[in-house]
Amino acid sequence: MSDENKDNKPTESPEGLPANAGRRRFLVGSAVVGAAGMAGVAGVGTLTRSEPAQSASEGDGPDIHVAPGELDEYYGFWSGGHSGEVRIYGVPSMREIMRIPVFNHCSASGWGMTNESKRVLGDSHRFTNGDAHHPHVSYTDGSHDGRYLFINDKANTRVARIRLDVFKTDKIVTVPNAQAIHGLRLQKAPRTGYVFANAEYMIPQPNDGRDLDDPSKYFTLWNAIDGDTMEVKWQVMVDGNLDNMDTDYTGKYAAATCYNSEGGVDLASKMRADRDWVVVFSIERIEQAVADGNYTTIGDSDVPVVDGRKSSDLNVTRYVPVPKNPHGLNTSTDGKYFIAAGKLSPTATMIEIARLDALFAGELSDARDVVAAEPELGLGPLHTTYDGRGNAYTTVFIDSQIVKWNMDAAVRNYNGEDVDYIIQKLDVQYQPGHNHATLAESKDADGKYLFSLNKFSKDRYLPVGPLHPENDQMIDISGDEMKVVHDTPTFAEPHDAVIIRRDQITTKQVWERDDPFFAETVARAKADGINLETDNQVIRDGNQVRVYMTSVAPNFGMPEFTVKQGDEVTVTITNMDKVEDLTHGFCVVGHGVSMEISPQQTSSITFTADKPGVHWYYCNWFCHALHMEMTGRMLVEPA
Ligand code: CUK
Ligand code: CUA
Ligand code: CA
Numbered sequence: 001m002s003d004e005n006k007d008n009k010p011t012e013s014p015e016g017l018p019a020n021a022g023r024r025r026f027l028v029g030s031a032v033v034g035a036a037g038m039a040g041v042a043g044v045g046t047l048t049r050s051e052p053a054q055s056a057s058e059g060d061g062p063d064i065h066v067a068p069g070e071l072d073e074y075y076g077f078w079s080g081g082h083s084g085e086v087r088i089y090g091v092p093s094m095r096e097i098m099r100i101p102v103f104n105h106c107s108a109s110g111w112g113m114t115n116e117s118k119r120v121l122g123d124s125h126r127f128t129n130g131d132a133h134h135p136h137v138s139y140t141d142g143s144h145d146g147r148y149l150f151i152n153d154k155a156n157t158r159v160a161r162i163r164l165d166v167f168k169t170d171k172i173v174t175v176p177n178a179q180a181i182h183g184l185r186l187q188k189a190p191r192t193g194y195v196f197a198n199a200e201y202m203i204p205q206p207n208d209g210r211d212l213d214d215p216s217k218y219f220t221l222w223n224a225i226d227g228d229t230m231e232v233k234w235q236v237m238v239d240g241n242l243d244n245m246d247t248d249y250t251g252k253y254a255a256a257t258c259y260n261s262e263g264g265v266d267l268a269s270k271m272r273a274d275r276d277w278v279v280v281f282s283i284e285r286i287e288q289a290v291a292d293g294n295y296t297t298i299g300d301s302d303v304p305v306v307d308g309r310k311s312s313d314l315n316v317t318r319y320v321p322v323p324k325n326p327h328g329l330n331t332s333t334d335g336k337y338f339i340a341a342g343k344l345s346p347t348a349t350m351i352e353i354a355r356l357d358a359l360f361a362g363e364l365s366d367a368r369d370v371v372a373a374e375p376e377l378g379l380g381p382l383h384t385t386y387d388g389r390g391n392a393y394t395t396v397f398i399d400s401q402i403v404k405w406n407m408d409a410a411v412r413n414y415n416g417e418d419v420d421y422i423i424q425k426l427d428v429q430y431q432p433g434h435n436h437a438t439l440a441e442s443k444d445a446d447g448k449y450l451f452s453l454n455k456f457s458k459d460r461y462l463p464v465g466p467l468h469p470e471n472d473q474m475i476d477i478s479g480d481e482m483k484v485v486h487d488t489p490t491f492a493e494p495h496d497a498v499i500i501r502r503d504q505i506t507t508k509q510v511w512e513r514d515d516p517f518f519a520e521t522v523a524r525a526k527a528d529g530i531n532l533e534t535d536n537q538v539i540r541d542g543n544q545v546r547v548y549m550t551s552v553a554p555n556f557g558m559p560e561f562t563v564k565q566g567d568e569v570t571v572t573i574t575n576m577d578k579v580e581d582l583t584h585g586f587c588v589v590g591h592g593v594s595m596e597i598s599p600q601q602t603s604s605i606t607f608t609a610d611k612p613g614v615h616w617y618y619c620n621w622f623c624h625a626l627h628m629e630m631t632g633r634m635l636v637e638p639a
Helices: 003-007 021-042 115-126 283-291 353-360 407-414 516-527
Strands: 074-079 085-091 095-101 136-140 143-153 158-163 168-174 181-186 194-199 220-226 232-238 245-247 253-258 275-282 305-307 317-323 329-331 337-341 348-352 371-373 381-386 391-396 401-406 422-427 432-437 449-454 470-476 483-490 497-501 537-541 544-552 560-564 568-575 584-588 593-597 602-608 613-618 631-637
Touching: 095 168, 115 168, 115 516, 115 602, 136 181, 136 497, 143 181, 143 497, 158 181, 158 194, 168 516, 181 253, 194 245, 232 283, 253 329, 253 337, 275 283, 275 337, 275 348, 275 353, 283 305, 317 348, 317 353, 329 381, 337 381, 337 391, 348 353, 348 407, 371 407, 391 432, 401 407, 401 432, 432 497, 449 497, 516 568, 516 602, 537 560, 544 560, 568 584, 568 593, 584 602, 593 602
Parallel strands: 181 245, 232 305, 245 329, 381 432, 544 568, 560 631
Antiparallel strands: 074 085, 074 497, 085 095, 136 143, 143 158, 158 168, 181 194, 194 220, 220 232, 245 253, 253 275, 275 317, 329 337, 337 348, 348 371, 381 391, 391 401, 401 422, 432 449, 449 470, 470 483, 537 544, 568 602, 584 593, 584 613, 613 631
């Protein structure tokens, strides 16, 4: 580690000039003021900062340029935060390849408008917002298997599954008896398996108007969803709330942070205790309790609820005290540790997974005996990632740095050896939340690139008014020293990302006609006696009118159709083009109707023809030299 970095002094640019000294000092200073509320309450004292030691334009990083026409090495899945979507980047180019609408509605693809997407959204279709934080790719034996991506919705308490063969959301479940799904992780072995989801907020149970202002009666739940069926299998009652979580590499244990052991409902009371906890879940003990009928249910829900509170004698959980208001929890890729970041404590707590059997068996006198080390890292530790070479990288929000540290050295230091575990502290711009290194949520961590998902971008981009993008910085970690090599602005607001090798995903470039995504629509057509691949026909069923047509560039199968004012019209279109990348669209002017119809896909959309007259429809994905001419008329006869 270089001394400049250790002392956090400015480095000089090659020309011998301090890098943007005055301007940066001012802006970094203001970022710290923003964070100072947290620092102040945490009692960590006044902060002083110098300008960043390194910026992207300095130094000689690796060649991260991916030439036009070349493909990236990795897929990066970025959560879209309260945009409700997922974004796909190529890594290392950071070219945004695709957006997948999940909890949001999408004007381009018709997500939230088409019947196929409404079936996925179910009852929660009425919400047009979501808050997606934690994307995770399914596993087999601790490696990503590229089947699915799962992601939480904090805003409306949902969990979604995205198929990685077609990059479409195919299931969304609303978790009952819960409010705000935050931490979400997957069973890593033998496979996914379970999707575990933390419900963050404590509520009366059932939340039907009872105990409104009696927080002592509130509690929250840790939830297990079957990744194959997307059904909620069981829930576990806990003390305190639940923030982030992770699972081990054997399928036996999971652990979640709790920042509100106090059960507070206002800010001050959530910070009263010096220690909160990490709650450790024994998956086999929970399954056993469910199998033995040792559960209750809550309200209208029939999901088994197992008591995992401290007072329970079922022994399905253990509460490990850790310093004040912990946040991120990340399993080291060697499978040895759950590492909880301290947030209001400058430490991270390493919980040794090998000691958990003894903890559950009651062989340890103190739950703290599972702590292997508690290295001091800096101010505001939030999340940790790994390089697969024994090093951990923790974001420190208030210090605005990535701290690279060695896990073995931290354990030796904790055991009294005089050994330094901090390897390097790198300034990032500015105030990082999650960080994520390539393959670092699997046993295949390759220690190549690390992303720091910074909450503030300040001066890093051309100004665009009061609302700023976030700044996701790519850091080369392949060598001894971390180097910032690229900045990517992102819109509201990636919390987390997952990066896997491109060979771990196999996609279909053209839909298969028997794909379950539109199976119900196909079945409906069949019941109407329609062959979707050849027929262009209008079926009237009372005031419900079903319009079936094909599309082949640059033609819709029907250049016009006639309905009556007030009819409920369902237009079903099958794109008979087989050529890769030949997507059509269908948009009816003035009716809020828009949808994607990719090659060999069947898409349908339902709307009311409430205005008499001529209403043009057109293809809205550019498909052909005569794309503009790919139109038709809906003739609406007055009632
Ligand atoms: S997170 Cu959800 S508040 Cu640190 Cu995983 Cu950003
Ligand atoms: Cu079909 Cu544009
Ligand atoms: Ca607390």
